[in-house]
Amino acid sequence: MIRLEDITKVYATKRGLHTVLDGVSFEVPLGTSMGIMGKNGAGKSTLLRIIGGAEMPTSGTVTRGSRVSFPIGFTGAFHGSLTGEENCRFAARIYGQELTRVVAETRAFADIGAYFYNPVSTYSTGMRARLAFGLSMSIDFDVYLIDEVTAVGDRRFKKKCQAALKERAAHGSLIVISHSVATLKQLCDKCAVLDQGKLQVCASVDEASKLYAA
Amino acid sequence: MSALRGLVVQSEVVHAIFLRETRTRFGQYRMGYVWAIADPAIVILTIAAFLALVDRPTPFGMDVYSFIATGIIPYKLFASSAQQVGEAVNGNRALLFYPRVLPVDLAIARWLFELATYTTVFVVLMGLHALYEQRLLVDEPLFVLLGLTLASLLGTGMGLVFCTLGVLSRTADRARGPLLRPLFWISGIFFTVASLPPHVRPLAGLNPVIHCTELVRAGWFESYEATYVDLAYLAVWVIALLAIGLVMERRVRRKIEVT
Numbered sequence: 001m002i003r004l005e006d007i008t009k010v011y012a013t014k015r016g017l018h019t020v021l022d023g024v025s026f027e028v029p030l031g032t033s034m035g036i037m038g039k040n041g042a043g044k045s046t047l048l049r050i051i052g053g054a055e056m057p058t059s060g061t062v063t064r065g066s067r068v069s070f071p072i073g074f075t076g077a078f079h080g081s082l083t084g085e086e087n088c089r090f091a092a093r094i095y096g097q098e099l100t101r102v103v104a105e106t107r108a109f110a111d112i113g114a115y116f117y118n119p120v121s122t123y124s125t126g127m128r129a130r131l132a133f134g135l136s137m138s139i140d141f142d143v144y145l146i147d148e149v150t151a152v153g154d155r156r157f158k159k160k161c162q163a164a165l166k167e168r169a170a171h172g173s174l175i176v177i178s179h180s181v182a183t184l185k186q187l188c189d190k191c192a193v194l195d196q197g198k199l200q201v202c203a204s205v206d207e208a209s210k211l212y213a214a
Numbered sequence: 215m216s217a218l219r220g221l222v223v224q225s226e227v228v229h230a231i232f233l234r235e236t237r238t239r240f241g242q243y244r245m246g247y248v249w250a251i252a253d254p255a256i257v258i259l260t261i262a263a264f265l266a267l268v269d270r271p272t273p274f275g276m277d278v279y280s281f282i283a284t285g286i287i288p289y290k291l292f293a294s295s296a297q298q299v300g301e302a303v304n305g306n307r308a309l310l311f312y313p314r315v316l317p318v319d320l321a322i323a324r325w326l327f328e329l330a331t332y333t334t335v336f337v338v339l340m341g342l343h344a345l346y347e348q349r350l351l352v353d354e355p356l357f358v359l360l361g362l363t364l365a366s367l368l369g370t371g372m373g374l375v376f377c378t379l380g381v382l383s384r385t386a387d388r389a390r391g392p393l394l395r396p397l398f399w400i401s402g403i404f405f406t407v408a409s410l411p412p413h414v415r416p417l418a419g420l421n422p423v424i425h426c427t428e429l430v431r432a433g434w435f436e437s438y439e440a441t442y443v444d445l446a447y448l449a450v451w452v453i454a455l456l457a458i459g460l461v462m463e464r465r466v467r468r469k470i471e472v473t
Contacts, residue, residue, distance in 0.1 A: 052313045053313035054310065054311055054312070054313045055468070055471075056467065056468030057468075058468075068313070070311060070312050070313060071311075077308045077309060077311040077312060078308075079234070079238055079308070081237075081238060081241070082234070082237055082238065082241075086234075086237060090230050090233075090234050091312070093226060093227075093229060093230035093233070094226060094227050094230045094312055094314050094315065095226075095314065096222075096223070096226045
């Protein structure tokens, strides 16, 4: 379960304070999933980082009743001079998971062959995304935070990702940022639109996309 | 999350960062970790060789090699901790992307890494000398240990203050090097407090680092006493810096932008 109560996030910019999130509240019980739509720069990724705990809100509280993932889809947390395997071992250690299992499952899911044992700096963007997604699927979370992850990779890999996510959604929760209505419809029960710091939660993806288009 | 569970998670995180540091710091070079030991060894050998050549007498019958080593290792432990912890956030910013990793974890891991490295350096370099001399006499081993530990804590406290200030202001980041570098010349690497003119001694004692080098020397050499070590003064520095640094870390934790 994830509950946000009156979350506000204010950044200091050169031209004064900028309010990214302005009193955002919602709840996602375990077993249900929510999509988030919004323009570029609307604060979707910031919201995801706050839900995960990587960033603190300026005010308001986040309640996490379960194991929440790091935002999936971002690959910057990999160290370029370490191999894919070494990066996986690091993440597995942080989350107190069994190293051999996480490494084996990530290698199988990412399916990048011998590159798994090469430094990440030699990877293409697609390979990094494959590694990142495989890693997040091998660590045992209840709530998965997904930031446009289905936008990367070839069609086969996208299908594999969606299947894996659907399976997780059955037991846990997904909070998904996406511009694709089709993706959101596949994965989410309800959907919210983030605009000018305000979040409006709709009962269905269709309703949200209508609101978003308006 | 209970306090105990929090402690378990934190130790998992620190352990993971520590292991990662060993790979990222030395992993890409040939002989890797040997450089951690070779680096101070080269400095010690160069200075010791120079002092031996100019035939400068060392105080209180200390041999040149041990005299320089007991000065430079605690100093380097201090300076390296201050530098590494000072750059803990800048050097590993991407890791803060994992919600489980906090700035203080990065600092703790680097503190332990420096402490482990320089303790090894001390044992190896003094051990080689003892093998060469066929003799090993340590007057007060606990003083040596205390001096090294306090040097690392002093450096870590200073590094943590600079690291957290650096989040708020780039100027603080820039100022760390110029502020800390002169300490090389006044921290008792090349002299002992007892060998200074009496009116300079209290002034030299204002520098907290010199109390660490004096402690290590007094512990190592039977002929040298810890007359000028003010443990209370050193402790105030260590506790104050760590307290300020830890409070600051909590204040800036939410201000660090990951990307």
